[in-house]
Each structure stands twice: as structure tokens, then as C-alpha cells.
Amino acid sequence: MSASSDTRPPVTHPTPAASAPSVGYQGEPGAFSELALRRWFGGSARAVPLPDFETVLARVRSGEVDFAILPVENTLAGSVAAACDAFLRAEVDVAGEVVEPIRHQLLALPGTPPSALRRVSSHPVALDQCRAFLARHPHMRVVTGSDTAGAARAVAEGGDPAAAAIASEGAGERYGLEVIARDIHDRPDNQTRFWVLRSWGAPMAAPQPGVSHSMLVFETRNEPGALARVLRELAEAGLNLKALTARPAEEPWHYRFIAEVEGDLTSGRGAVAIASATPHMVRSRVVGPWTVRGPGGADGVAAPHADAAGCRRAIDAVDRALVRLLAQRRDLATRTQSLRTGGGDLLRDPAREAEVLRHAAAEARAVGLPEESVRQLFWRVIETCHPAVSEAPPVT
Template identity: 40%
Template sequence: MRGRRVAFQGERGAFTEEAALAYFGDSVELVPMRTLREVFSAVEGGGADYAVIPIENTLAGSVGEAYDLLLEHELRVYGEVILRVEHHLLSVEGATLEGIREVWSHPQAIDQCRRFLESLGANVVPMWNTAAAAKRLAEVRDARVAVIASRRAAEIYGLRILASHVEDDSNNYTRFFVLSKESRPPTGDDLTSIIFSTRHEPGALYRCLEPFAERRINLTKIESRPVRSRPWEYNFYVDIVGHVRDPVVSEALDALSRRATFVRVLGSYPKWRPRDAGRGQGGAGQGG
């Protein structure tokens, strides 16, 4: 994958950049973007070969915008990364914990550190990215301000760690999707992500899930998101164990397509294996 470009939302030091490095190693060029929409557009338009996006967190839940953009765009889920997220309170040299009056960070990070922030008693200001907050503080050098960001951001922007591990729970993990125009072949240890919608009638969801239960296909995730054009109707986002090319999965999806009003396969991809971190989870020999 050397020479490939990987788009992500944020600045250098963002958690999504860490996820990209965990997946690809240093063999790719990382391309920071301001918004998730720009990240999707970069891959679709050829400005990047892959994207890495946050999809859900064990404390703060799903990233709704990411799920909505998966529906809007034609990119494939190519892989996943599960990253242990460790938040730190950073400020400039000379700052003290007692002197902090304002804390900047991304809303998801703020949600994940709510108890610590309440005990600190400082004013909380949402920013578009944790690393962007760190970069801005490094520019203004205000000792009354701190940011919640990563240890990597502290190193990059020359900030000091005032408090470590300020997340509410140590079991703080974020799952990221790796996106591409390409599809992945089966590895024998895969997940498949799909979207479907049902008729608005009793038992409709049950009938759509029945083909998976009948074939003993495990669902690892199910979540509903509103259909924007139809109030009080929902799309269902589901992850299942298996690959779309597996005969039993293919049969279940065929049955689902006859019962649902809309079905789309987002992609089949290998389960995250930390032991393969930095190797692209299969590399070019696995479809790119």
C-alpha cells in the first residue's frame, strides 16, 4: 500500500489519525480534512485511495453523521479498526489544573469525559476536532485554557499533560471504518455491514431478521436511524458475522431483499486483529 493516500477528519494528532496509523502503518500518506463529508468526497473524487472514519464509541455511542454519509455515498467498508481511546487534559507550559477556566474539545470527547469536566468546574467549549483544539491552544498560548486530546497531540503541539486518563471509563474504545472504492475477498474471519428498511407494519422487522436466525448467522450490531424524507420511518444498520460471498450469507441477504423495502450491502471486511496492526489487515494482496 506504499504511496496510497488516506483521508481522515481532523488535524495531526487526532484519534482518527491514530486509527489510520494502526491500520496502515507509516506506508501511506495521511491527508487531514476539515469535515467527514470532505473525507468521503476525497475518496469518491480520487483525491485519496482510502478513508478512515469513526463509527461508534463504547461510551458516547454511534457517530450519526458517519452512518448518514455511508447511506449517501457509494464507498465500500474495506476494514475496521478498534482503538483504545485515552483522553488527557493538555495545556501550555506554566498552566496549572487549578488555574484552568476553559476546556476545548470535540463534543464526543466532552461526552466521554463528563464526570471529570464537572469536577473541574471549567467552562466547556466544543471544537470540531480534539487535535484542532490542541493546535489552536499551541498558537494562542493561554494558560487559562486546556484541551482534551491525545498524548500524541501533546507531543506534536508541544503541550503539557495536566491530567491523564480523564475519560469516565477505562473501557473507552472507538470503532473506525476503513473505506474504499474496492471490495475485500473473504478471509474466513469477516464481518458484513448492511442497511435495510422495512414496511411500516407489525412484524416487519422480525420478518427481515428471520433469515439470519434461521441460518444461525450472528448479528453483532443493529441500530436504527431516521429516514430523513419520511418522518417516523427508519433505516436499520446491521453488522453480521460472515462475508457476502459465503453461501449462507448470500442466501440470507437474498431472503432479506424479498422482505425489505430497501437493502444495501456496505461491505464485507476482516474483523480487526490488533496483532496485524500496521499491516493493512492483509495489505495489497487482499484487494489493494
């Protein structure tokens, strides 16, 4: 793989006309996909739980939901095959990517001693991330279910003290379960990548900062070197190959490849690479570009670490990102002010400030932060972005 530095302008990020988009996800409330969609869309988005990946894709394709979120790869369990296959069958666009830290908890009815547990259920991809824990507890029979939060709900509703589920702490809180064993995933830096999907042709809005990523979906001729020739065109264009996924095409022993690269395949050297690779491909389509958010993503938030020094480095990275976001916010606020006043004196808008504080409080509630404290912090944020605004916050 070759390194690349992306100096192109920011990727255009989709935002639907409505301020609170609807976002479909597979699973039940409390699923990791719901956490991921909150990271991308914030607390005000309407999360729409759906039974399976096919339904998620069908809903976003038909426009019944504005966006969808799809788990595509986990650092321990690898590609989420069913999600990739559903994506390959649907004509949808990737609008963004979220990298979400995944922390699994063993959940059971409150007061259950660990020795009483006989059965543990969860999504198979989640079970794959907790292999060492499950191997250490062979007295628990492993049962696969259709999602983590659904498994937690079933334990709560079933009332069986021998039953446990593996799911997020949030799912445990939602369904009134207790954490019996904490952080049981095989590595502390466990993460999943999710694609944010939209139907082709959905409106695009404000550009987002960050490195753009895009993908080539293709099939090759069944001949020696066909895949290597396509990949060489990408490498020679200086595009870093981030992930290569192979899924079976319908015809026996034929494959469909998803090559994800850092860079834009729709313009410049990326488009030239695609033109050169075309003779080596049977079918192909380019998807994206999009930006990445979350640990290891383009917004610079660091991954979780096992030791305190690693955590502090991660905190430092988060703090740097926060300050950069503040500078970005100040620039936007300054521009808003000048558009509102036609370049005149700074003018406060108490109604808008109240709205900003309300949004921040809603966001805080969604991620479990103390609302009042975040509200006050945001008053200081408005102040910091506008030194001229320094009075007490409006009462809402």
C-alpha cells in the same frame, strides 16, 4: 443474537497499486482517526486531514484519496451519528475495520496549574467520553470544537493559560502542550470502531486472515414486525449480529438501519438470508466483507485493562498474536524465496533486507517506538524466518 463460527476462506483485503496509499480522515494531524489509519495502513501511508465527514466521503468516492477512515462507534459515547449519516449518503464500500483504544488527556500550555483552567474544548464525542471528569471540574466551561487535535492546536496557538483541550497525548506532543490530567475518559477500556472505506470497484489484493464481517443497509416497510423479520433471517442463518444502528431517513419517522454481522452476506448462508429478507425490505444493499484489526478484533490483540493482572493477560494475547504473525511471515518469506529462486537454494537479497529494516524503522517512528531497537529486532525477525540467513544486517 446468535453465535457463529466462520470457517470461510480469508477476506480479500484491498491494497492500492501504489505502495503508500493516501488515506483521508476528518480532523487535524494528531487526531484519533490518524492513529487508527496508522494501525491499518502502517507508517508509510499518506494521511490526508480533511475538515468534515462529508468531505472525507466525497474524496474517497471520487478517488482523490485511495481510502478513508471513519469513526463509527465509541464504547462510551455510542454511534457517531454524523459519520454514519455521511456514510449512508455516499456510495462507498467498507474495506476493513479498526478498533482503536482511546485515551484522552487534559492538555494545556506547559506549566499551567490545573486550578488556572477555566475553559476546556474538544470534539463533542470526545467530551461525552469524559463526563465524570468534567462533572468533577465544573469551574471549566466546556466548549465544543470540530476535532480533538484541532482543539489542542488552538490552545497552543491561543497562548491563553486558562484554556485546555481534551485530545490524545500525541496531539499534545505535536502542539507542545503538557498533560495536566492523564487518562480522563470514564473507563480505561474506552475504544472506538473505525471503518476503512474505499470507493466501489477499487482494486482488491491479498487475502487477509480473520473472521469476515459485513453489513446490510436497509429500510423496512412501516408495518408491525418488519424489522424483526429481517433480523430473524440473519439469526436463522447463524450470523451473529454485531451492531444495529438506526438513523432517520429523510421521510418523517422512517429509518435506515445498518445491521453489521460476523459473516459474509455476499455468499453461502449469508446470501441465502439476504434473499429471504428481501421481501421485508424497501431498499437494501450489502456492504463488505471485511476483517477487523485492533483490540477485540480478529487479529487477537486484547483490550486494555485497569488492573495489572488484566494487563498481563492482554500482553499474553499480544505475544501470542506476535508469534502467529511471525509464523505467517515465515510462510510468506519461504514462498517468496521459492518463487525468486525457482525452488533452488536460499538466496539472500541485501537490498530487500535493507528495505524491510527501513520500513520497520518508519513504522516504529510513527508509533513512537525506538527506531534502532526495532531495526535490530527486525534483523532477528528476518533471521528467525530464514534460519539460513544469519549474518550481520546490511548497513543502510
